[in-house]
Amino acid sequence: MKLTKFVDRLPIMETIKPTSRNHNGAYYEVRMEEFRQKLHRDLRPTRLWGYNSQFPGPTFEVMKGEPIQVKWINNLPAKHFLPVDKSIHHLEHEPEVRTVTHLHGSVTKPDSDGYPEAWYTNGFAQVGPYFEREVYEYPNNQRATTLWYHDHAMGITRLNVYAGLAGMYIIRDKREKSLPIPSGKYEIPLFIQDRSFNDDGSLFYPSQPDDATESLPNPSIVPAFQGDTILVNGKVWPYLEVEPRKYRFRIVNGSNTRGYQLFLDSEQPFYQIGSDGGLMKKTVQESTIELDPAVRVDVIIDFSQYEGQNVTLKNNLGPNADPNDETDDIMQFRVSLPLSGEDKSIIPRHLSQIPSLKQNNIQAIRNLKLVGTDDEYGRPLLVLDNKKWMDPITEKPTLGSTEIWSLINVTGFSHPIHIHLIQFQVLDRQPFDLDNYNRDGSIILTGSATAPLPNEQGWKDTIAAPSAQITRVIAKFEPYTGDYVWHCHILEHEDYDMMRPFTIIDPNSNNGDS
Numbered sequence: 001m002k003l004t005k006f007v008d009r010l011p012i013m014e015t016i017k018p019t020s021r022n023h024n025g026a027y028y029e030v031r032m033e034e035f036r037q038k039l040h041r042d043l044r045p046t047r048l049w050g051y052n053s054q055f056p057g058p059t060f061e062v063m064k065g066e067p068i069q070v071k072w073i074n075n076l077p078a079k080h081f082l083p084v085d086k087s088i089h090h091l092e093h094e095p096e097v098r099t100v101t102h103l104h105g106s107v108t109k110p111d112s113d114g115y116p117e118a119w120y121t122n123g124f125a126q127v128g129p130y131f132e133r134e135v136y137e138y139p140n141n142q143r144a145t146t147l148w149y150h151d152h153a154m155g156i157t158r159l160n161v162y163a164g165l166a167g168m169y170i171i172r173d174k175r176e177k178s179l180p181i182p183s184g185k186y187e188i189p190l191f192i193q194d195r196s197f198n199d200d201g202s203l204f205y206p207s208q209p210d211d212a213t214e215s216l217p218n219p220s221i222v223p224a225f226q227g228d229t230i231l232v233n234g235k236v237w238p239y240l241e242v243e244p245r246k247y248r249f250r251i252v253n254g255s256n257t258r259g260y261q262l263f264l265d266s267e268q269p270f271y272q273i274g275s276d277g278g279l280m281k282k283t284v285q286e287s288t289i290e291l292d293p294a295v296r297v298d299v300i301i302d303f304s305q306y307e308g309q310n311v312t313l314k315n316n317l318g319p320n321a322d323p324n325d326e327t328d329d330i331m332q333f334r335v336s337l338p339l340s341g342e343d344k345s346i347i348p349r350h351l352s353q354i355p356s357l358k359q360n361n362i363q364a365i366r367n368l369k370l371v372g373t374d375d376e377y378g379r380p381l382l383v384l385d386n387k388k389w390m391d392p393i394t395e396k397p398t399l400g401s402t403e404i405w406s407l408i409n410v411t412g413f414s415h416p417i418h419i420h421l422i423q424f425q426v427l428d429r430q431p432f433d434l435d436n437y438n439r440d441g442s443i444i445l446t447g448s449a450t451a452p453l454p455n456e457q458g459w460k461d462t463i464a465a466p467s468a469q470i471t472r473v474i475a476k477f478e479p480y481t482g483d484y485v486w487h488c489h490i491l492e493h494e495d496y497d498m499m500r501p502f503t504i505i506d507p508n509s510n511n512g513d514s
């Protein structure tokens with residue numbers, strides 16, 4: 001089905017209003033529901049699952065230091081409308097539709113973090129082995145930044161998110177508000193996702209890999225999935241009318257597998273001011289931006305020289321791209337609105353302080369391999385450090401300790417690795433000989449360590465760990481003890497089985513590493 005580009009206006013998600021306020025702060029109720037929404041002029045309304053019947057979900061806007069409570073209510077049907085593979089994670093024993101919401105990048109206690117096994121069904125009729133609490137608490141005691149919330153249920157995260165269960169969450173603070181950067185109607189969220197459609201307008205998601213043999217489970221998980229259509233804020237290839245002035249865009253990659261390499265066809269630069277964990281030290285001017293799944297970038301684009309022109313936000317597919325691949329376009333900016341007043345915003349050089357964690361006393365260095373194997377059906381099975389989700393917990397940082405995690409990628413492709421609770425700093429990347437590793441299992445370094453890209457030098461919670469490289473990150477594990485997870489954020493990998501629990505241990509109790 002061929003959809004005309006740039007015929008729908010970019011929608012802006014609505015800001016959610018609290019259901020009530022009490023002494024604990026604002027209280028929200030959010031219902032996960034099935035509904036239909038028109039995603040393109042020429043598409044019939046698409047069946048989706050979303051928060052408060054919106055796709056993407058409504059945006060939370062909160063101030064730093066002001067806690068909120070959210071009751072995430074599962075009102076979904078008992079049957080999934082996407083193909084659930086019951087051969088993984090013993091899902092044949094579990095209800096087909098399970099949900100648990102995670103606020104990605106947030107600093108929350110474990111009982112509000114959306115542990116994958118803390119799922120529940122419609123009306124809490126059935127709960128997983130790890131039930132948390134019915135009303136989640138978000139302290140919002142962290143740097144101002146763009147977070148996003150999405151489903152995280154064990155073994156079906158890819159399907160729940162693809163069905164529409166994702167939205168944005170913005171934490172603001174006074175300091176950021178005082179910066180003379182574009183704000184108000186000149187600050188725009190861009191939530192980028194890929195999807196494929198059937199002719200009747202329904203979402204297409206493969207029920208088996210293309211090369212499936214008869215012995216494969218049906219449905220079967222696929223090792224990766226990229227939709228052939230790009231949506232921003234829930235519309236296919238939309239356009240946005242802008243004034244000839246500066247705008248701030250908070251960009252989130254909410255796609256399952258697809259990473260983007262953003263650029264503007266006007267050849268103008270992005271001025272990146274923020275990364276996953278908020279404002280960077282200095283503004284980074286760049287002509288392209290890598291946007292892996294789950295990564296957020298906060299950029300200023302200056303349209304002042306482009307009055308009357310169209311500027312397309314593009315995705316560089318590389319020189320070997322299939323000529324029929326339409327995903328080189330993301331959306332269009334039409335510099336068609338009259339300037340409604342002088343643009344007094346500026347692009348600051350210096351943005352914030354970021355103390356380096358390297359000065360800290362390092363309590364542990366963990367060498368963690370990203371590994372590809374096969375399962376009993378011959379399907380690719382990706383794992384972290386040769387362990388599956390169900391294996392005993394091996395990563396147990398002590399509360400308040402600083403650790404270095406070395407992500408040694410011995411697979412053939414890059415994985416965006418995400419750690420819950422903390423924001424880390426990227427130390428460096430160093431190449432090694434993968435052929436040699438495949439021969440005898442030893443790591444032989446083939447070059448010196450290189451610094452992270454300029455836009456990776458702020459706080460990050462999701463980082464590209466490229467093939468045949470060691471990517472080192474440093475983090476301080478605080479402020480809570482308990483069980484969290486880390487995983488590849490390619491959702492098809494996360495579901496099978498590139499996700500592991502980790503536990504932050506209280507140094508004063510005696511359940512530490514032994």
Ligand code: C2O
Pocket residue numbers: 102104150152294418420485487489
């Ligand atoms: Cu965006 Cu564990 O997730």
Ligand code: CU
Pocket residue numbers: 102103104105106418419420421
């Ligand atoms: Cu997360």
Ligand code: CU
Pocket residue numbers: 382414415416488489490493494498
């Ligand atoms: Cu991966």
